[in-house]
Amino acid sequence: xxxxxxxxxxxxxxxxxxxxxxxxxxxxxxxxxxxxxxxxxxxxxxxxxxxxxxxxxxxxxxxxxxxxxxxxxxxxxxxxxxxxxxxxxxxxxxxxxxxxxxxxxxxxxxxxxxxxxxxxxxxxxxxxxxxxxxxxxxxxxxxxxxxxxxxxxxxxxxxxxxxxxxxxxxxxxxxxxxxxxxxxxxxxxxxxxxxxxxxxxxxxxxxxxxxxxxxxxxxxxxxxxxxxxxxxxxxxxxxxxxxxxxxxxxxxxxxxxxxxxxxxxxxxxxxxxxxxxxxxxxxxxxxxxxxxxxxxxxxxxxxxxxxxxxxxxxxxxxxxxxxxxxxxxxxxxxxxxxxxxxxxxxxxxxxxxxxxxxxxxxxxxxxxxxxxxxxxxxxxxxxxxxxxxxxxxxxxxxxxxxxxxxxxxxxxxxxxxxxxxxxxxxxxxxxxxxxxxxxxxxxxxxxxxxxxxxxxxxxxxxxxxxxxxxxxxxxxxxxxxxxxxxxxxxxxxxxxxxxxxxxxxxxxxxxxxxxxxxxxxxxxxxxxxxxxxxxxxxxxxxxxxxxxxxx
Amino acid sequence: xxxxxxxxxxxxxxxxxxxxxxxxxxxxxxxxxxxxxxxxxxxxxxxxxxxxxxxxxxxxxxxxxxxxxxxxxxxxxxxxxxxxxxxxxxxxxxxxxxxxxxxxxxxxxxxxxxxxxxxxxxxxxxxxxxxxxxxxxxxxxxxxxxxxxxxxxxxxxxxxxxxxxxxxxxxxxxxxxxxxxxxxxxxxxxxxxxxxxxxxxxxxxxxxxxxxxxxxxxxxxxxxxxxxxxxxxxxxxxxxxxxxxxxxxxxxxxxxxxxxxxxxxxxxxxxxxxxxxxxxxxxxxxxxxxxxxxxxxxxxxxxxxxxxxxxxxxxxxxxxxxxxxx
Numbered sequence: 001x002x003x004x005x006x007x008x009x010x011x012x013x014x015x016x017x018x019x020x021x022x023x024x025x026x027x028x029x030x031x032x033x034x035x036x037x038x039x040x041x042x043x044x045x046x047x048x049x050x051x052x053x054x055x056x057x058x059x060x061x062x063x064x065x066x067x068x069x070x071x072x073x074x075x076x077x078x079x080x081x082x083x084x085x086x087x088x089x090x091x092x093x094x095x096x097x098x099x100x101x102x103x104x105x106x107x108x109x110x111x112x113x114x115x116x117x118x119x120x121x122x123x124x125x126x127x128x129x130x131x132x133x134x135x136x137x138x139x140x141x142x143x144x145x146x147x148x149x150x151x152x153x154x155x156x157x158x159x160x161x162x163x164x165x166x167x168x169x170x171x172x173x174x175x176x177x178x179x180x181x182x183x184x185x186x187x188x189x190x191x192x193x194x195x196x197x198x199x200x201x202x203x204x205x206x207x208x209x210x211x212x213x214x215x216x217x218x219x220x221x222x223x224x225x226x227x228x229x230x231x232x233x234x235x236x237x238x239x240x241x242x243x244x245x246x247x248x249x250x251x252x253x254x255x256x257x258x259x260x261x262x263x264x265x266x267x268x269x270x271x272x273x274x275x276x277x278x279x280x281x282x283x284x285x286x287x288x289x290x291x292x293x294x295x296x297x298x299x300x301x302x303x304x305x306x307x308x309x310x311x312x313x314x315x316x317x318x319x320x321x322x323x324x325x326x327x328x329x330x331x332x333x334x335x336x337x338x339x340x341x342x343x344x345x346x347x348x349x350x351x352x353x354x355x356x357x358x359x360x361x362x363x364x365x366x367x368x369x370x371x372x373x374x375x376x377x378x379x380x381x382x383x384x385x386x387x388x389x390x391x392x393x394x395x396x397x398x399x400x401x402x403x404x405x406x407x408x409x410x411x412x413x414x415x416x417x418x419x420x421x422x423x424x425x426x427x428x429x430x431x432x433x434x435x436x437x438x439x440x441x442x443x444x445x446x447x448x449x450x451x452x453x454x455x456x457x458x459x460x461x462x463x464x465x466x467x468x469x470x471x472x473x474x475x476x477x478x479x480x481x482x483x484x485x486x487x488x489x490x491x492x493x494x495x496x497x498x499x500x501x502x503x504x505x506x507x508x509x510x511x512x513x514x515x516x517x518x519x520x521x522x523x524x525x526x527x528x529x530x531x532x533x534x535x536x537x538x539x540x541x542x543x544x545x546x547x548x549x550x551x
Numbered sequence: 552x553x554x555x556x557x558x559x560x561x562x563x564x565x566x567x568x569x570x571x572x573x574x575x576x577x578x579x580x581x582x583x584x585x586x587x588x589x590x591x592x593x594x595x596x597x598x599x600x601x602x603x604x605x606x607x608x609x610x611x612x613x614x615x616x617x618x619x620x621x622x623x624x625x626x627x628x629x630x631x632x633x634x635x636x637x638x639x640x641x642x643x644x645x646x647x648x649x650x651x652x653x654x655x656x657x658x659x660x661x662x663x664x665x666x667x668x669x670x671x672x673x674x675x676x677x678x679x680x681x682x683x684x685x686x687x688x689x690x691x692x693x694x695x696x697x698x699x700x701x702x703x704x705x706x707x708x709x710x711x712x713x714x715x716x717x718x719x720x721x722x723x724x725x726x727x728x729x730x731x732x733x734x735x736x737x738x739x740x741x742x743x744x745x746x747x748x749x750x751x752x753x754x755x756x757x758x759x760x761x762x763x764x765x766x767x768x769x770x771x772x773x774x775x776x777x778x779x780x781x782x783x784x785x786x787x788x789x790x791x792x793x794x795x796x797x798x799x800x801x802x803x804x805x806x807x808x809x810x811x812x813x814x815x816x817x818x819x820x821x822x823x824x825x826x827x828x829x830x831x832x833x834x835x836x837x838x839x840x841x842x843x844x845x846x847x848x849x850x851x852x853x854x855x856x857x858x859x860x861x862x863x864x865x866x867x868x869x870x871x872x873x874x875x876x877x
Binding site for chain 1 (some may be wrong): 599614695697
């Protein structure tokens with residue numbers, strides 16, 4: 001990091017040069033350093049999960065199962081799901097950007113429990129190591145959903161080690177959530193009232209509630225799967241007197257809210273970006289905060305919409321379908337309010353804003369197709385087909401990963417003290433957008449035509465759409481590799497970043513880039529609303545960017 | 552539909568038309584929503600791009616607008632909800648006089664048994680223009696019975712029956728997929744539904760002739776010794792089963808349950824679960840002693856006993872369906 005022309009060398013101490021050597025990183029209690037540890041770890045798992053996805057798409061180029069054996073294919077989609085959901089999507093925004101930014105945004109020195117923060121990273125690493133062990137030891141082929149009794153009695157793969165790995169990752173997630181809740185309550189700087197909190201913090205607060213309340217349920221459920229597998233406990237397997245639908249209820253009681261763990265932080269990022277690059281305050285701050293909390297609460301009451309064809313009662317299905325529509329209302333409010341925020345703005349199109357545009361568009365498509373799935377009559381047909389695959393990838397990848405990349409570009413100057421190359425950034429955003437749509441849009445059509453998910457081989461009439469999808473996936477892979485490359489490049493060769501390159505609102509921009517270990521030299525006092533762009537004005541002209549404000 | 556590049560599934564049941572109509576409506580409405588949001592985004596993106604000497608105009612928000620764009624989508628969604636619920640309710644309510652087919656799913660095949668005793672594997676022949684009800688169970692893990700051309704799907708569970716019905720409208724052969732991941736050969740657990748003209752169907756049924764399922768059940772009923780206790784003279788240690796199917800049964804603990812397929816199945820495998828009022832829990836379990844196929848035959852036999860005394864159309868059909876002539 002330290003180069004002669006660097007902004008962080010010899011001039012002032014920051015969190016990056018505050019300590020040297022591996023030990024200073026592995027035993028750090030600085031939330032910013034822990035965020036970087038998470039960044040490296042989740043990036044590792046993102047590329048593992050992505051590699052599995054690429055193999056899946058290659059296999060599906062042709063109708064016959066030619067590239068890998070059926071068992072291998074089943075392991076690929078299982079581990080793609082488990083790695084992406086539990087080791088990338090759930091921790092990505094909270095554990096990296098949330099960890100880095102929440103104390104900065106509320107004017108605190110660190111999270112409330114810095115050591116627990118480090119502990120949660122170690123729990124994640126233990127879980128991740130078990131997942132890597134699972135993969136190297138031959139994998140697991142239950143599907144990421146672990147449906148019983150397949151997972152408890154019928155497969156002969158590494159179910160136990162995968163479960164223990166996810167169990168640890170779950171506890172890491174619970175501790176992160178707990179830390180954020182306490183931090184948001186107790187550590188806000190003077191004047192940083194709840195109604196002045198950035199929406200990014202609100203989104204993480206809502207997410208943390210889900211993490212703390214939901215994750216223990218899936219942890220215990222997976223333990224029960226392990227116990228049934230080891231000792232034939234008879235909880236889920238009907239041959240032993242259990243109930244397989246009980247597993248699905250318990251699993252989705254967490255795993256549906258988990259969808260909101262993944263998307264709410266992304267919504268927080270988009271709110272920050274849209275305001276900054278429109279130079280506007282958010283349209284309807286109060287509605288936006290109510291919407292994230294509303295999504296978190298109602299999100300707990302819709303789980304059985306994953307089970308409309310599973311054999312639940314008709315009346316239960318009718319109620320869960322209705323509740324699923326209720327959760328769509330706050331999501332719609334968010335989309336409309338982001339759009340309205342741009343009205344009469346002064347919009348510029350840096351890379352983060354391109355990702356925010358991508359997010360709003362793809363999240364809208366993902367959300368609207370969610371209405372198809374909440375609709376009982378249509379869900380019966382498209383359930384467990386590629387329609388669902390397309391829908392949740394529009395939310396998870398089109399929504400959440402777009403937001404994550406947007407956030408990474410937006411705060412990269414703060415994190416690294418360097419600017420990323422803007423031209424390459426815009427190009428990558430465009431490639432991701434095109435590649436994503438080409439990959440997943442054909443899958444909506446495939447789904448309505450009836451192609452079931454998790455199929456190693458498929459009837460030939462589905463081939464052309466599958467070829468399009470695979471072509472898109474290769475483009476998408478390029479789009480994901482590019483930022484990885486230029487972010488690393490910029491750490492050495494990027495232009496030094498000023499404290500506030502976007503002239504953005506928010507306390508995190510009022511401290512140098514990269515920030516000192518304890519974030520602020522003096523405890524800030526907040527006397528303004530969030531997104532006070534009327535006082536801040538425009539983004540500085542290009543020439544000014546060259547001069548770091550720090551000096 | 553589009554030669555070698557189809558974009559729309561075959562449509563071969565009454566339900567398919569219903570689902571397609573709703574799906575097209577959803578496509579239209581969400582297409583309009585997307586067009587509106589995207590064009591507003593594009594217009595804003597161009598019109599409000601940064602210009603020299605011009606500053607953003609701050610707007611706090613508008614409760615009126617927010618309420619408007621909450622209530623209008625909500626009302627539209629309630630139309631989706633009600634329409635979808637009506638179709639679903641219809642899909643989940645099998646007509647009383649449907650032709651019944653017993654289905655046993657296992658890793659990785661579909662086994663069907665018609666009332667006439669005709670058995671099929673991974674292939675099911677059904678008549679066009681008649682209601683067909685599938686009574687399904689699994690021998691191992693959860694499977695799912697999915698016929699895209701009929702727009703229907705139902706998970707098939709071990710340890711209980713789930714049902715599904717359809718009314719085919721077009722002769723032809725259609726994909727049958729297992730749509731719930733069930734292990735190694737999940738994608739190989741596929742079959743064909745052959746929809747036939749009634750005349751061809753009857754010819755096929757008599758050609759594949761076999762002992763009616765209820766008769767198989769009756770033989771099992773005596774071979775397994777059920778008959779010694781479940782006697783029709785009310786002197787037995789177990790309740791008389793004639794006319795029971797489809798009727799409410801008063802239990803020892805005061806509850807009342809309807810004697811459906813799942814109840815009969817449970818009473819054979821777990822006799823202690825629901826004791827009929829006035830009887831003692833003396834029946835031994837038959838768990839592990841009867842296969843799913845035999846269970847189906849026994850259930851079918853008990854259903855056929857409902858016959859003349861019950862007056863229920865479903866039960867009447869149960870007897871008629873048992874004869875290969877139909």
